[in-house]
Amino acid sequence: MIDTSKFNPTYLQAKAPEIFAIARHTHSVDDLRASLARMANEMMFEAFDDYDTISEGSIVRVRDCAKVMIRLMTRRSEDKARFSVARAIFDIAHNNPRQDLTPAFYAELLYLFLGLQGRGPGSTLADLHLIPSRYAHRKAAIERSRQLDELYAEMNLRLTKFVSGLDQEAVKQREARQQQICARMQASIDQWKDWTWQVAHILREADEIAQLLKLRETEYQAIQKARANGLPFGITPYYLSLMDDTQDAEKDRAIRAQVIPSPAYVEKMAEAQRFGHCLDFMLEADTSPIDLITRRYPSICIFKPFNTCPQICVYCQRNWEIDDAMQPGAMASQKKIDAAVEWIRAHPAIHEVLVTGGDPLAMSDAEIEAILERLAAIPTLERIRIGSRTPVTLPMRITGPLADILARFRENGRRQVAVVTHAQHSYEITPDTAAAVDRLRKRGIPVYNQLVYTFFASRRFEAAFLRRILTRIGIDPYYTFNTKGKEETLDYRVPIARLLQEQKEEARLLPGLSRTDEAVYNVPGLGKNYLRATVHRDLISILPDGSRLYEFHPWEKNISRTAKTHISEDVPILDYLQRLAAIGESVHDYGTIWYYY
Ligand code: SF4
Numbered sequence: 094m095i096d097t098s099k100f101n102p103t104y105l106q107a108k109a110p111e112i113f114a115i116a117r118h119t120h121s122v123d124d125l126r127a128s129l130a131r132m133a134n135e136m137m138f139e140a141f142d143d144y145d146t147i148s149e150g151s152i153v154r155v156r157d158c159a160k161v162m163i164r165l166m167t168r169r170s171e172d173k174a175r176f177s178v179a180r181a182i183f184d185i186a187h188n189n190p191r192q193d194l195t196p197a198f199y200a201e202l203l204y205l206f207l208g209l210q211g212r213g214p215g216s217t218l219a220d221l222h223l224i225p226s227r228y229a230h231r232k233a234a235i236e237r238s239r240q241l242d243e244l245y246a247e248m249n250l251r252l253t254k255f256v257s258g259l260d261q262e263a264v265k266q267r268e269a270r271q272q273q274i275c276a277r278m279q280a281s282i283d284q285w286k287d288w289t290w291q292v293a294h295i296l297r298e299a300d301e302i303a304q305l306l307k308l309r310e311t312e313y314q315a316i317q318k319a320r321a322n323g324l325p326f327g328i329t330p331y332y333l334s335l336m337d338d339t340q341d342a343e344k345d346r347a348i349r350a351q352v353i354p355s356p357a358y359v360e361k362m363a364e365a366q367r368f369g370h371c372l373d374f375m376l377e378a379d380t381s382p383i384d385l386i387t388r389r390y391p392s393i394c395i396f397k398p399f400n401t402c403p404q405i406c407v408y409c410q411r412n413w414e415i416d417d418a419m420q421p422g423a424m425a426s427q428k429k430i431d432a433a434v435e436w437i438r439a440h441p442a443i444h445e446v447l448v449t450g451g452d453p454l455a456m457s458d459a460e461i462e463a464i465l466e467r468l469a470a471i472p473t474l475e476r477i478r479i480g481s482r483t484p485v486t487l488p489m490r491i492t493g494p495l496a497d498i499l500a501r502f503r504e505n506g507r508r509q510v511a512v513v514t515h516a517q518h519s520y521e522i523t524p525d526t527a528a529a530v531d532r533l534r535k536r537g538i539p540v541y542n543q544l545v546y547t548f549f550a551s552r553r554f555e556a557a558f559l560r561r562i563l564t565r566i567g568i569d570p571y572y573t574f575n576t577k578g579k580e581e582t583l584d585y586r587v588p589i590a591r592l593l594q595e596q597k598e599e600a601r602l603l604p605g606l607s608r609t610d611e612a613v614y615n616v617p618g619l620g621k622n623y624l625r626a627t628v629h630r631d632l633i634s635i636l637p638d639g640s641r642l643y644e645f646h647p648w649e650k651n652i653s654r655t656a657k658t659h660i661s662e663d664v665p666i667l668d669y670l671q672r673l674a675a676i677g678e679s680v681h682d683y684g685t686i687w688y689y690y
Pocket of ligand 1: 401402404405406408409410411450451452481482
């Protein structure tokens, strides 16, 4: 566990004597705001001016911390955040009691102040290797290559800590699990391979799952409570076979977390239902010009003809409109489908449609064909994108005939068809998934992945390993989504700083075609905010519980002066690190996380 006792006012003041000397001699918070902003600016100027005495890495750190410090000190930030970091510093310096400030808040200030001085933890990856060579030409290249070999060996050690569902041991284990489950469910292997059998036997009750899998008591209770409260829930027998039949399961943590809700989630969801709280976090209601359609961008829209999935992801952003796994009546009426298709036809700006839901590949072949036929008849549509998690949850759904149907609507030079899937973890990727993807790619249908960067996929190199396995089976990484600020999914959330650290440290070590994904934050009502560059957001405050408060600028800010910004509260970094420590991670390994803003 992390020793949090040092994150207190005394330690903080000892580590940043200059800042607190100023704070102690200032008589008002307004004066302090101006003094600290000036001081941060001077520190940045000095770092660039003394460039020959401090390292490049330190200059960048001082620059980033100074920018954050200045932003935190502005009145605009304080007003938007309804919290004053300057007031907190003032109170700490003047020994005014501040019971509201937590160790996570002190930790944030500590690392910010250290960073302003060009100090703080360095990267455990970068410091070991890649030292500038004293040679030139071929000799330098050989030396660089040697260092890169060492770096790769280091990286590979970390990558191979994770398991893939393609590993021989996992394949054998899953074969055995499949036979066990078939025997208990009195099913033949042919039935197992038939997606309609899988869908007809979705597992929905804690007791039936407990017959097939060792459930922890908390899991059992959470499923029971979820069902009692009518929360959507279901697992395909295939996906259940990916879980290890041991209670102390480690490898399948991400797989279980994907479908088995946590007690806190069930509690929050039940409460939201009781009080009638709206769970439409993405404000789809505000971006839906007609039933079944969502439009956030000029040339693409979402079309949702089928409102359920073979199994339900716990943190699904549409958990407010999906009633249950494969619930009857999920298919939209013909009248609504007709109206939606006509709406697309009437908007020629739309040249791409994302058919999603729910999971559209859980519809029958005939229903899919009918919808694609209607869409393909719209002359302005250049791409039909199908969002489906079935390659991962139900790979037997991607039959040859289904792949033929999808391919039939691909007309090179006129219209493409693509599948966007959602794989969360390398342990989910099996030979069945690989075969399903292959059936699509052989027919000219590309397959992309959208990863949701949850706690369960966020250890060092965990996502990098997934990308490597995905590209090995022909899936191109497309987006990595920061988890959304929904209260009920707190157990899944990861600070933005960790996603940035992953992208800039681990992902950067992979070849370009293995890291084609873009890290994004989906701004409610507005759409994707690219996280890679800080020009799209500002850190405006650090709240008493240590959460960072970000102001996101919408994608259209450069073409519309009236675009509104969106403010979102992150999860405290210290809390996240404590959770990592609790599952055996070395927190030292994540040291630079504090400096990704
Ligand atoms: S597959 Fe997509 S739509 Fe279906 S439950 Fe999961 S996140 Fe939601």
